[in-house]
Amino acid sequence: MVQARSPAVLFVVSSATILLGVLAHPREDRAFWKRSLSPLNTLLNSSGPGYILPLCQNATYRLTAPLLYTAESQEISTVGYPIGDERATLLVDGFWNETNGHSVAVQGTCVGCNNIKLRNVQINGARNGRGPIQGGGNIEFGGPNAGQLIEYVNTYDPRSWTCLHVAEGVLNCTNTVIQNNEIGPCGTDAFQTWADGISLSCRNSVVRDNWIDSPTDGGIVVFGSPGSLIANNTANIDVEQNLVDYDPFNGDFTNTVVENNTIIGGFATDQPTDAQDANLGYNNETAIIKNFGGIVRNNKLTGAFGWAVAVSGTRDFVVENNEIVGNATFIGFRGVNCTIYEALPSPEPFLYDSNGTDSTVIPSNYPDVRLDGALLCITSPDGGDYWPRGGSPYGNPDKDEAGAEGEGASASSGSSKSRKLGLGLGITFGILAALVAAWFVRRWALKKYAPTNSPATPPKF
Secondary structure (H helix, E strand, C coil): CCCCCCHHHHHHHHHHHHHHHHHHCCCCCCCHHHCCHHHHHHHHHHCCCCCEEEECCCCEEEECCCEECCCCCCEEEECCCCCCCCCEEEEECCCECCCCECCCCEEECCCCCCCCEEECEEEECCCCCCCCCCCCCCEEEECCCECCEEECCEEECCCCCEEEEEECCCCCCECCEEECCEECCEECCCCCCECEEEEECCECCEEECCEEECECCEEEEECCCCCCEEECCEEEECCEEECCCCCCCCCECCCCEEECCEEEEEEECCCCCCCCCHHHHEECCEECCCEECCEEECCEEEEEECEEEEECCEECCEEECCEEEEEEEECCEECCCCCCCCCCCCCEEEEECHHHEECCECCCCCCECCCCCCCCCEECCCCCCCCCCCCCCCCCCCCCCCCCCCCCHHHHHHCHHHHHHHHHHHHHHHHHHHHHHHHHHHHHHHHHCCCCCCCCCCCCC
């Protein structure tokens, strides 16, 4: 027979758990405890088309499952549409292990989710340095829908493969707008723990005026998306922005335009346009699969790269007026992931492979180089973040900061014992204090947040 627990004991334990949860996330708003996933999804599910889910400023919402759009023209946004740190934060906080679990904060791929909006929020994927898991990105939009909007969103640290993904549906996603967002950091530098910034697979879409910081896979990866415009974005990257993927549109980049973007490399094995992976594009130096129809023009590149623009596996592409500006260099060595069969060209600004390009407009100053292997296996001379972020490109000990210790390293090691002692005492007394304080907090909360909304006024969570 199970002994019944006193309601008072249950209340004290649950209240203490809530308070300790707040203390475990010091960046979160202390009032997060009155917000939970269930009423948010209930409102989206029951309120119908056009409903705006109003999130409070300076509040953190700990999600154990995705927020699900359910009808046309629904919107999730912070009240007042702020654009700074006062935006509400959606924290991905559901169960996960080494291979799978909760990874999506907002899901907008339902049938009939046309014209939905995600505006003026922050999304913390909370990978926290661990490896990636199977699943979706922080944001999953697209599907069989049209007219979706993502703007003024700060999304970072996804648990899976991308910060923001717009899916193709049955090749019928169209007219998504992604603008004025802050993307990243995304993923980590360790082998196969990378993540994209923006992953676009939707026709006739616009990706513009976004700031993309430290994606560790592609900055903006375009999966075909014919008719789309990728313009006026700034990508501060360690890898690439690319139009490389044959699937799911069978290589169709018709009228996909990449223009007027700024790409800051350091160190970057960069293919900011349309380099086709050798495993897709070649069989014994014969092009068998080619992306076609795209335009890459008027982009500016600065910083450290392996290659700025590399072209192969294309037909009917236009590549023109892309330029190197400011403080730029081209460096790199064969990395541990290069195979013995990959004859990598020397780092330089531009190159193309005439065996892999048909009817493609390419500037005359692009060297013709056989690209019989992938370009992404090179590494920086020191194997890590490199010039201009990490120091000089030539390892000048007076200027190179790549090996510098972080601030306060000695002080941190010297005080570790005292900090552990303080942590142990703090936890002990913190639990006791939480048990006492929980009762007072609950009384205050019940009084302050007693229902006062009229039936015509939706509650704010």
